[in-house]
Amino acid sequence: MEIRIAENCGFCYGVKRAVAMAQKTAENDFTSYTLGPIIHNPQVVQSLADDGVRAVNSLEEIPDGQVIIRSHGVGPAIYKEAEDKGLDVVDATCPHVKKAQQDAKSVVDDNMTLVILGEKKHPEVISINLWAGNKGIIVESEKDAEIIPFVENMGVVVQTTFSQFKFQSIIGILEKKTKNLKVFKTICTATQERQNSAVELAKEVNLMIVIGGKNSGNTNRLAEVCRDVGCTTYHIET
Numbered sequence: 001m002e003i004r005i006a007e008n009c010g011f012c013y014g015v016k017r018a019v020a021m022a023q024k025t026a027e028n029d030f031t032s033y034t035l036g037p038i039i040h041n042p043q044v045v046q047s048l049a050d051d052g053v054r055a056v057n058s059l060e061e062i063p064d065g066q067v068i069i070r071s072h073g074v075g076p077a078i079y080k081e082a083e084d085k086g087l088d089v090v091d092a093t094c095p096h097v098k099k100a101q102q103d104a105k106s107v108v109d110d111n112m113t114l115v116i117l118g119e120k121k122h123p124e125v126i127s128i129n130l131w132a133g134n135k136g137i138i139v140e141s142e143k144d145a146e147i148i149p150f151v152e153n154m155g156v157v158v159q160t161t162f163s164q165f166k167f168q169s170i171i172g173i174l175e176k177k178t179k180n181l182k183v184f185k186t187i188c189t190a191t192q193e194r195q196n197s198a199v200e201l202a203k204e205v206n207l208m209i210v211i212g213g214k215n216s217g218n219t220n221r222l223a224e225v226c227r228d229v230g231c232t233t234y235h236i237e238t
């Protein structure tokens with residue numbers, strides 16, 4: 001039997017960096033905590049917990065020590081709250097997400113209407129909007145874009161994992177909603193590259209095995225795209 005591995009696979013740069021930063025904190029004497037699971041992968045989260053890096057849901061659960069901000073990022077109030085509590089902040093926000101947060105802030109600072117293309121409930125989108133004072137209009141679909149009223153100036157920021165195809169189609173609608181459109185194309189290609197590689201390989205093999213967290217949106221999507229091209233696919237964790 002021949003086993004082939006997809007050309008692009010494994011953790012993206014931002015997640016690899018965040019996990020490495022969390023692992024490094026385990027070497028310290030004080031307890032460290034991640035605000036939310038560092039990654040949607042139960043085995044990695046458990047292995048960090050075994051090394052003393054615990055996942056918590058809010059700063060209230062942290063008495064002292066170090067708090068690690070995960071790659072999706074958080075709003076500015078969390079940094080302030082952590083500082084007020086005397087916690088040491090390890091900021092593992094992916095630099096691509098940081099850029100989207102700063103771009104969103106700059107749109108609002110320039111008195112333009114901010115539109116964020118992304119999933120309304122996704123922590124990354126929430127964090128981007130928080131950096132813009134929660135003033136962004138979040139657009140998930142063409143339908144959402146259609147109902148935006150006409151404005152003089154509009155700035156657009158995009159969730160890093162947003163589909164390129166949907167991005168083009170929604171921008172086409174937004175162009176008609178303003179006189180002055182400034183687009184920050186903050187899409188990261190890591191997710192798309194992995195999906196493309198999975199599809200390519202799924203077309204050539206008899207069986208696909210996708211390894212990753214059952215609770216990971218990205219991993220579930222990888223299994224889905226393989227099934228969509230008619231390849232028998234198993235999604236496993238271990």
Ligand code: SF4
Nearest residue numbers: 012014094096160188
């Ligand atoms: S922006 Fe890209 S590199 Fe950063 S965490 Fe998201 S997918 Fe990974």
